[in-house]
Amino acid sequence: MSTIPNQTIHLRAEVPFELGGQRLDQVAAQLFSDHSRSRLAAWIKDGQLTVDGASLRPRDTVHAGSVLELSAEQQAQGEWVAQDIELDIVFEDEHILVLNKPAGLVVHPAAGHADGTLLNALLHHVPDLVNVPRAGIVHRLDKDTTGLMVVAKTLQAQTRLVEQLQQRSVSRIYEAIVIGVVTAGATVDAPIGRHGQQRQRMAVIDGGKPAVSHYRVLERFRSHTHVRVKLETGRTHQIRVHMAHVGFPLVGDPAYGGRFRIPPAASQTLVQSLRDFPRQALHARFLELDHPATGKRMKWESTLPDDFVWLLTLLQQDREAFVG
Template sequence: MTKQIKLAEIVPDHLFGKRLDQVLAEMFPDYSRSRIKEWILADWVQINGQLCNTPREKLLGGESVLIQAELPDDERFEAEPIELNIVYEDEHIMVINKPAGLVVHPGAGNADGTLLNALLHHCPSIAEVPRAGIVHRLDKDTTGLMVIAKTIPAQTHLVEAMQEREITREYEAICHGTMTAGGTVDEPIGRHPTKRTHMAVTSSGRPAVTHYRVMEKFRAHTRLRLRLETGRTHQIRVHMTYINYPLVGDPVYAGRPRPPRKADEALLTVLRGFKRQALHAAMLRLAHPITSEILEWHAPIPDDMVQLTLALREDTEIHGLDFA
């Protein structure tokens, strides 16, 4: 299903000499630049009564613009009273601390009980925003900070900020193996060639950059701080596996558990019981999409990762770093 929209304006004189796609993006900020470009290429834009399908065409100012476009109707999902841990909220955006186990968006096998359903209950007007304002995602069992747009203008600005790498996201993780130093993984990520639900480093993938530094070393594990430049599906999990430091508990990419030699039963119990990837979105920094104020939030490390860290630290204190 689609809905029709009609936009009519006169090009302001101060936009003299700018390209059509730039002019329309400035005139109609409620819509993303990529969507406006799609409209131009689809012959849905008229300038002075004539179809114009060339995004790079220069305008002089004073032209009449008419856009008659179609927008896909978002599938309607049910609002559900699911508790949210809201870190910040104003009339434009919301920042939440997502728990493990909460799926972000309905999909195959998860028709309800998702973050999207919770957002519709908490803020019914968000139903008018594409994807209920969800700008970026966290995997089901990754915890931590996410920003949500409550209005279309806020979403448009946040999506563009994400694309321009103007939003800073830092994570904490615990991986298998003892790293000697931090570094950067700059490898493209795409669908796995044979396992269609998995991602992988592949030459045909999209650019992906992950920076990481060592926070604490254990006998056979490392606690990391990571920063994303890009936001590919499973990016940290795939990149850490690629350099042979998969995340503890990752059911997809880590393979079988690898406890240190002669680990006591307490540590083995914690490692066996850790059934999700040890990954937490700990810090989020961005310019507010409406006021441009720089805002920053921090989410405490969840209890299961704290207990895992304590168990690994105790094991290291008993045996020493050199005893692998």
Template sequence: MSQTLEAQQRVPVHMAGLRLDQAAAELFADFSRERLKAWIKEGALTLDGNPAKPKDKVYGGESLALSAVIEDDARFEPEDIPLNVVYEDDEVLVIDKPPGLVVHPAAGNPDGTLLNGLLHHCPDLAAVPRAGIVHRLDKDTSGLMVVAKTLTAQTALVEQLQARTVSREYDAVVVGVMTAGGTVDAPIGRHPRDRKRQAVNASGKPAVTHYRVVERFRAHTHVRCRLETGRTHQIRVHLAHLRYPLIGDPVYGGRLKLPAGAGETLKEVLREFPRQALHARKLAFVHPGSGETLSFRAPLPDDLLMLLDFLRDDSETMR
């Protein structure tokens, strides 16, 4: 089975100077750069209606038009992986992802991923790129994700993400006591020395995170973050940049800090907490078919509830 995809995007001014394949990878984020590069070479992806080369520069304002035939992706096997489905209709699927579940197969995780589970849950997703996944959560981040069940829905949701009209809110528990909320407006790009990490980088992509304090403890803070952009590891990088890294973050958390005077139980909880303390609690978007705004909330998972209880008890004990 195959489907024909028709999509169009206008190159924003801030992408001026990028190669065409780089700009296309940003604007058609549901496809790999290699696939987009092949479509450019085939003439299936045009620049202002004309064939172009992947290395051609863009200057902002151009129209990219994609007209391509997509074959079913048979590379990935369906697997019976339990999914916590929050909402489903003919066009979209919203799930509450547990911590520990990888979203997309990669070199280190060829199977056992959310994508494999989606293909089992809805076999028709084999005809949609990336089984309809339009945004990701890190393996150890829990919470809400929306999946598109048709090409039309996928294109519409990607456009909403690019227009920053999808509302995404997260709960996080950080090391340190914040005095107030605020906004981090700092570009994010690859770390200059460690290619597996992201970092605040002047040459990176625009990234904006709003945060507010929910509850303060003796040496930690429960915060709520709202994303304007969706860069890789954005909340983790931005809060670490403020010097309030997430509890349990193995990449950006730095050396473990234990509160002075903390009891042995809390020390053990902090030492053994198995993941970054981050949960996608709220998701809202415009339904691609009905035009209705849908909003969903996912309660805090048990491990974060337990962590907050221990921090609360420690604060009360030390008063």
């Protein structure tokens, strides 16, 4: 276990004729387009991005021929440490890393999980990730959700991936086992926000952030359904909240699972497996995005984890035992 040293970014550019007379923050966004506008504005305000050696305000005008110079230090959070935790990496180059997250791994340090997280593992695997906000993590999976995640290895890749997520051009498709028999697929368009009383939970609420999920049936069982869900937005607990909202909560979901249900006259093995399923039955199966450096469309698929497959097998056997 080791802490990560701070690292410094140095960039320099001359304002071309066609950008002369514009606001500093607008010019900086053009000249240093690998960094987000909000990050550049913060560096300007902190005096880390100067014009001809002087500190200006983001709205100040800059002239053609002026030299913009950026000298910014990326500081690691004090509690962030690099830890040698095994990662299941499915793709990696100098720009991005795609991994298969196991159940039980928290993505980002928080209260109760100061270390032992995916972020700590990433800092060990790629120490330079200290240069990137949240060590390159641009989207999250819940602790007990398995499957594919993309991580940015550079500031430039992070900026491009965040833009894609905001533009909804990243395709994230999940599979879940839900309680109840779903008759047909549908779209859930229902805003999500913090639950009024239980602050650790999310809920469909008026005034929440827009949230859209599309689900379809893969396989029906006697009292459960295997579904595929495509996210259009990425709100906290979105699939879990949306499926519970339409009356089909996920198997094993401790927060949104609702009433435990078993098929009538089911085998003791199936009853026990449904009752003891250790997590929400949710897996990030497919991930598709434009590579942040090449622009090439890329797609990955993650096989279903063993516990998910075992439960599907038991549900299939139960259905076949009662056919006819």
